[in-house]
Amino acid sequence: MDAIYENTDFVDLSINEASYCNGDPKGVHQKRNVTQSKYTKVLLLVLCVFVVLAVGGLCVLGVLYNNNLGDFESLHVQHQRALMQLSAQEINATTMESELHKLKAKNDRLRASLYDAQSCNLSVDGWTVWRRMIYFSTDKRDWASSRAVCVSMGADLVTITSQKEQDFLVSKIKETHWIGLNDLETEGRWVWVNDQTLEETGVKFWYKREIGKSEPDNWKVEDPSGENCASLGDGNGNLHTWFDGSCKNKKRFICEKK
Ligand SMILES: [Ca+2]
Ligand SMILES: [Ca+2]
Structure with a gap:
């Protein structure tokens, strides 16, 4: 350039x-x-x-x-x-x-x-199968002896924690039976044999009278020690409800195997 x-x-x-x-x-x-x-x-x-x-x-x-x-x-x-x-x-x-x-x-x-299947009458060795194994005795014993028989069979007196359970048991009996409820330790404090209280289960079916005291009434006329064991029904039937009675009375009983 x-x-x-x-x-x-x-x-x-x-x-x-x-x-x-x-x-x-x-x-x-x-x-x-x-x-x-x-x-x-x-x-x-x-x-x-x-x-x-x-x-x-x-x-x-x-x-x-x-x-x-x-x-x-x-x-x-x-x-x-x-x-x-x-x-x-x-x-x-x-x-x-x-x-x-x-x-x-x-x-x-x-x-x-x-x-x-649970509702049917399936029975094994005298035990009725319904959710658990249930045994309905044919002999009558006092409450403590009844419980001892249940325990000897690897079971205990039955506990009732629902309406269905109550209805099933009622449907299977024709007279009063002992159940696993008592106030032996403290009067008025009802507990099941597994130590559950009625407040804990939230289920109770005590008989109610229109006149007079309803169950449990701890009646002491027949037994001065009172009524400390519960049964399903009483001598008059009333099988849909619970009664406290003298533990010395002899009744049929219901066992339950867990
Ligand atoms: Ca009592
Ligand atoms: Ca009573």
Whole structure:
């Protein structure tokens, strides 16, 4: 480039000298033309530089765009895969929910069948099978002796902790039976043979009189020590309710094996 400027200056000076020597005023115009040509070349050079830079910038932008486009396509593919996996999981969840409903229905049917089996008169070696093994004695004993017989068979006097249990036992007896409830230790504090109190079980079926004291009344006319043992029903029947009676009375009894 310096060579070009040097040559131009040389031409420029040559023209000036020739013009002045020849007395020609047009030489001034020729000098101006040469100067304009020089500026034009510089301008073109600058424009070329700008064009090159612009093209380079566009190339860089193109590369960045392609890279970002590749990343976007990769993210799009990942998004589509995630959607497919989510859809598959939703289908699995629906299937599992359907299976759960089927299992619940099956469980309900099995429970109903079990309840039916428990309600039938299945008997094994004199024991009635209903949720637990229940034994209804045929002989009559006082309360303590009754309990001792139950314990000797690996059981104890029955405890009643639900309406269904009460209803089942009532349905199986035709006269009064001892049950595992007493207030022998503390008068008025009734506890089952497993030490549960009536407050703990929340279940009691004492006989209620419209006139006079309801059960337990701890009646002392027949036994001065009072009535400290409970039975299902009394001498008059009333089998759906409980009575306290003298522990010395002899009654049938009900054992329960846990
Ligand atoms: Ca009592
Ligand atoms: Ca009584």
